[in-house]
Amino acid sequence: MTPPSPPHLLLLFVFIFLTSGANSQHFFTTERTTLLNLKQAWGNPPSLANWNSTSSTCTWPEVQCRNGSVTVLKLKTKELTGSVPPFICDLGNLENLILHDNFLTGEFPRVFYNCSKLIKLDISQNLFTGRLPDDIDWLSQLEALELGANNFTGDIPPEIGNLSALISLHLYQNLFNGTIPPEIGKLSNLEILGLAYNEFADPEIPSEFGRLNKLKVLWMPAINLVGKIPKSLSNLINLELLDLSLNKLEGEILPELFLFRKLDSVFLYNNNLSGKIPAVVQSLNLSQIDISMNKLNGSIPDDFGKLQKLEVLNLYSNQFSGQIPERISQITALRIFRVFRNNLTGELPPEFGLHSKLEAFEVSENKFTGKLPENLCAGGALTGVIAFSNNLTGELPRSLERCDRIITIQIYDNNFTGEIPSGIWTLSSISSLRLSGNSFSGELPSKVARNLSRLEISNNKFSGRIPPEISSWVNLNVFIASINMFSGEIPPEFTALSELTVLYLDGNSLSGELPSQIMSWNSLTILNLARNNLSGQIPASFASLQDLLDLDLSENQLSGQIPPQFTSLKLTALNLSSNKLTGRIPSSFDNMAYQNSFINNPSLCSTSRVSNLHNCFTKASHSNGFSPKIISMIIILSTIVLLAAVMSTLFMFRDYIKTKPKRIYTWKLTSFQKMDFTEANILSCMTEANVIGTGGAGKVYRIGVGQPHGYVAVKRIWNNKLDQNQENEFTSEVRILGSIRHSNIVKLLCCLSNENSKLLVYEYMVHQSLDKWLHGKKRKVEPGLVPGFVLDWPRRLQIAIGAAQGLCYMHHDCSPPIVHRDVKSSNILLDSEFRAKIADFGLAKILEKQKPGEGDMGYIVGSLGYFAPEYAYTSSINERIDVYSFGVVLLELVTGKEANDEDGDLNLAEWAWKHYGEGDSVVGALDREIKDPDTYMEEMSMVFKLGLICTSTLPSSRPSMKDVLEILKRCNPLDQLPEVMKQGRQEFDVAPLLERESYLTSYHESENILNTDA
Structure with a gap:
């Protein structure tokens, strides 16, 4: 039996209990006050509306407590603004502080110490x-x-190597230089x-x-790496993911580099690597190897x-030679082979x-032979066979008839x-079948997919x-069925295909x-039906094809008159x-x-002597049996009328001619392309009837010059309207367009100039600019816009790829x-097949080495909504500003929205980021006018992201145009990340990083092959 406690001990226990309760209550009150003060210091964001003085802090979703x-x-994506207050460490037991994805500013907060x-x-x-502090090792625990994803600059301090407890270190997407x-x-x-x-x-x-023996993920793409991969990396026996992409590495890849026992993924693509792949690869756990887009050579190990x-x-996209090893085809897990x-x-x-569920098989543009x-x-999983431009022979395998998931077969030019x-x-599932340039035979089927x-x-x-x-x-x-042996008549049922835009049947026996x-x-x-045996008259019903831009019925037996309709x-064209046409x-x-x-x-016959045809007047006179006397009278009367008109004109301008001396402007022609027309063809048609546009410095004319150009666009700039900036723009455009050649950049054919004005003669783009097709209906009236026509997604993707090819050439070739400095949808022109061409180089800048003080621009250029944000604080010009502007164009193509048509203060880019950041479905942002959106949902989502x-x-986080182009060409779903990447995202909380940046490389892991070759 325990003896009773003395009274003074009992009183002591009561005192201690009451005192501890009071201290605890005071402690809890202090932490609530600290949190509420933090809320106020960070701008009282609506996302923290549940933080109040009545509820328990440990019940707030953003707070976790122990004892x-x-x-x-956890204050991820809470729209916090301002700096980190010094009293944040009044939370004395704080272990994990997550302020990811907010708008906090200032230098690295030393208050964390x-x-x-x-x-x-x-x-x-x-x-x-700013710079990371040299004493960052104070955070020793x-x-x-x-x-990552801040604007830290300078060197990474060596003292960071003293943080010996570190398991995860992310410094990605900064401005370290x-x-x-x-x-x-x-x-x-x-x-x-x-x-x-x-x-x-x-x-x-x-x-x-x-020495990093425990390292699982080494993520170092796009950091300007040079030299060789050091042999010491072979000591990383726990490495699971190695990403050295987008760098300048060189030299051979040594065999010992692949002795990692647990390596699951290797990413070395888009470098300037050279040399051979190692002959020995011992890493038997590898699930993905991507060393594409390098300069690697030698044989495949x-x-x-x-x-x-x-x-x-x-x-x-390397320089590999030799044969594909047989054993690769026997890998049981192989899904993607490119x-x-x-x-x-x-x-x-x-x-x-035969041994695996192969999904993608891409071997095009090599020198393969055989079948x-x-x-x-x-395996029943194949989605694409792409083997064009080889020397393959034999018949197509009949096993392809069982490929219900296949989307495209591209085996042309074999x-x-x-x-x-x-x-x-x-x-x-097949949507694209491209078989041209072979020796296939047989007849067309009555039914297709x-x-x-x-x-x-x-x-x-x-x-x-x-x-x-x-x-x-x-x-x-x-x-496209040119140059085959089709015969018989063109069935009327053929004209029932309402979706048909391009039809080539030339070079047959119809x-x-x-x-x-x-x-x-x-x-x-x-519509091209040339080089057949077609006869009869040209039906007047062909005039109902109001979208028709190119009609070729040459080398047939057609007769009768050309329909006046x-x-x-x-x-x-x-x-x-x-x-055998008449009339x-x-x-x-x-x-x-x-x-x-x-x-x-x-x-x-012709009234203007076109192509040396008969003159209709002379021909008609003879055919109607007019006598020479009547013809002479007609000629005399015509001459009298003409003379009267001439004399009247001379009298009207007699005083003007006397008082004002005649000034003759001599035109100077500078040619940049091969031309089949002269300045006379241009100058004679500079009339108001041919004006198609008016700008601040002059007018734009559409002028017919005959084949092969058909029409040209002429930009006229009056010299007396040019200020110094416009004169510079004119000089810039002539200098740039006159020196470059690319199928996705509008051609400058020639330049005409005299003391009075300047003329720039371009190829004519029949479909004018992209913005009219995307936004024309919102602006009520747009010349040349086809009523009710909406660009479908394949055309939009084709336009995006074409424009990217043009910009990629400018930036990298x-x-x-x-x-360019003014990339926007109105400066992307479209030809008759909706191929995109970059235009309007008046603001372009060639990145030559400048003398000190000459490299900065004195004024902001570009267009509202397309400005890269760094324009606000820097005058430095580089390719990243074009990438930003092109990103806005991609968002226009996907959403159908204009760059500046959003409510409030948000432009399209800001709206898109807000939409995505709020977790809203990408589907809700897509253009509702696109036909069959479900068919292209993965592609549209990819382009949106x-x-x-x-x-x-952050300029450094934008991809290069070369990367953008590759992603568009391989436009595939984003969710096929390597398994190790998925694990890393969950275990180490790198989801924001990979979700935001993995789009740059996701096409390397994609599973579906989509036919994006327009």
């Missing part, structure tokens, strides 16, 4: 600036330091190191990194075949697809023979009649008359030559623009590089 005291503060128990600090994706400290190699506990997307001063990988867990093998654009030879291993592997689709297996025509939108079979040996059942090919958009009635060729823009057509040329075509359109039609990356506020 009643705050240990974790007072948080004595801090283990994890995440201030990534904010607006912090840190296990995770996340500083010094060296990479080798002292990081002292962090013996480090498992994740992210240095990506910085502008380091041409660093080499420190050999000391080989046979030991790749030992990697039985390998799922993705991307070796494309080796296109190399110098590979020999036959394709026949066991491809396609028979079992490519044995030596295939035989008939197309009947089941291929009706594959349920409902999804088939593009069929290219030109330069083959197909024969027989076009079946009337072709009317069931309802989604066919492009049909006969009979043209269809007299057009059912539904409402979208047709190109053709004057309503807006043709940019017309060829009716080498027929008068319609007035709208009786000019020099169409001088070669009617040759070899002996019975046609011109020496010195050219920055690419637009976000391009419009990042």
